[in-house]
Amino acid sequence: MEAGIVGLPNVGKSTLFNALTAAGALAANYPFATIEPNVGVVPVPDPRLHTINRHMATQKLVPAMLRLVDIAGLVRGASKGEGKGNAFLSHIRDVDAIVQVVRCFDKAPGGEEITHVDGSVDPVRDIQTIEAELILADLQTVENARGKAERAARGKDRDALARLAAIQAVQATLEEGLPARSASVTDPEAIRGMQMLGLITTKPMLYVANVSEDDPTGQGPLAMRVRAHAEANGGEVVPVCARIESELSELDEESKSEMLADLGMPEPALNALARAAYRLLGLQSFYTAGEKEIRAWTIPKGTKAPQAAGVIHTDFEKGFIRVECYSVNDLDELGTEKKIKEAGRLRIEGKEYVMQDADVCHFLFSR
DSSP states (O other): OEEEEEOOTTSSHHHHHHHHHHHHHHHHTOTTOEEETTEEEEEOOOHHHHHHHHHSOOSOEEOOEEEEEEOOOOOTTGGGTOTTHHHHHHHHHHSSEEEEEEEEOSSOTTSOOOOOTTSSOOHHHHHHHHHHHHHHHHHHHHHHHHHHHHHHHTTTOHHHHHHHHHHHHHHHHHHTTOOGGGSOOOOHHHHHHHHHTTOGGGSOEEEEEEEOTTOTTOOSHHHHHHHHHHHHTTOEEEEEOHHHHHHHTTSOHHHHHHHHHHHTOSSOHHHHHHHHHHHHTTEEEEEEEOSSOEEEEEEETTOBHHHHHHHHOHHHHHTEEEEEEEEHHHHHHHOSHHHHHHTTOOEEEOTTOBOOTTEEEEEEEOO
């Protein structure tokens, strides 16, 4: 699963993407963090790995990884093919979630002007510009699909009727200028029908307020407008100064710690962004721990134990017998697996077990 980074021109989108991938390469020793010209792999900072390591010696820590796509800049009219509109829309349809970078600074460091595509800095207007283009693109998709759906529904097939109902509900929502995720669709067949349309505005959205160097925590008036907009629409905001993060990504750990201390920041803002994007994708981590490595494995929330085992190796899923697990908190409290077992907190779970975030696991399987 991957998240796409979007934004208008000159909002700092590519600077942010480059900083993320550069920081990932440095922190996790991944020399090819940018695996394609516009695709990067970023480690998800996870203090629980270090918690496990405090109680278990190991040779290395392996974090969960996040795939990010730097999507071509959007301009007004993208839904009609303006600018790189066609490339933008094709790429954004392929991602699972959207990270929208919004400009929340007036001038660049040193006072130089960075021209805004609309002539002035207004983050909420920028958000509305992007969302309007996505809604218009989805409306075209729905309108194109409706005729076929109506013909299919004439035969009174339940699935076809449900699909048509979904299209009608979504079209009405989009025509009101609202994203498809706002549509009231509850029938399971209708939901499946809507998913088959591949609508962009059903994807979850995270806002990144690209702030100035003198407002790294995003408390200034521009960032606060984004916070208010996100709160009103059930969204989340992560304030990031792309310029600061770009500088941090080039430093070794000692120099980075000194710079963070000078700025009064507990960690790079990119750490919070990576974790927020991970949550946005509906992902969680479970862990395996041994002398060679302590590793975080990525699964969607709601994954059952056999499928989680299959993330490690397909043979684990095919021959799954059971999983023995406990939480990272159990380990931190009791200190060893032996004490966890003695306290009755080592759980033995079968095929129907739904994995919990922060499970530490031993999978048993037949070969």
